[in-house]
Amino acid sequence: MKNLFYLLAFLMIVSCSNYGEKIVVDKTEIYYKDGVTKEQAETLGKYLQKAEFTDDNEKSVQLTKNADNNHLIFRMVVDEAYANDKQYDAMYKSFARNLSAALNQPVDFEICDNSFTTLKTFKADDISKLVNVGNTELLYTKNISEEELNSMIAHLEESNKSEDVPMTIELDKQNDTIIYRMVVKESYLNDASYEAIFKNYGTLLSREVFNGTPLQAEMCNDMMQTVKVVR
DSSP states (O other): OOOGGGGGGGBOOOSOOOSSEEEEETTEEEEEOTTOOHHHHHHHHHHHHHTTOSSSSOEEEEEEEOTTTOOEEEEEEBOHHHHTOGGGHHHHHHHHHHHHHHHTSOEEEEEEOTTOOEEEEEOGGGSOEEEEETTEEEEEOTTSOHHHHHHHHHHHHHHTTTOOOOEEEEEEEETTEEEEEEEOOGGGTTOHHHHHHHHHHHHHIIIIISTTOOEEEEEEOTTSOEEEEEO
8 A cells, every 4th residue: 555645745734823732843733732732742743753744844733632532633734635535545544543553542533724624534433443464454344343353364364374475455344245355456457367366265255254244355456445346
């Protein structure tokens, strides 16, 4: 999956400073309010610096807290054209997932205009969780049961004994059907022989991993967008 941070050219600095207390890390303004401590803002700054978010262009972000569920809210200013482009959603979700881990607390992620008006929200509870199994990044939604997850992990652990190619896959479940999504090289997307292999693998997963539960297999590009549904 492409790194989120090539989007940084599109981030903007806010037009005024009435958005809470502020610290500055490199060229990034970090505002914080609504019960967020300076220590939490500094922890965020260290993570953003380590992730090379704070380099190059001037940017503005804000960290607040939802008093109802105790989630932190990370708000980032982005050009509206890119905020509404769904091809970047997978990267925003990946960034939000990493923020939750770095701040050790669920983080809801909001894309904002340069007055910090929210344009799009990614709730922590709706973002796929990540577990690494060998060279495989396994994403899974809240719709996947613990039994289904453990069964897939066991399958991957067995498969990885002879397979060392890095993979990114995601599991979801809709209407009693497992949705298996995998990032596929562009050159394979229109390869009929690979498509047949992919289809057969989906059949194997349904039968041997998910106890016969119907499964829909989807090929994705490196931005985790579904390009082809293999039936």
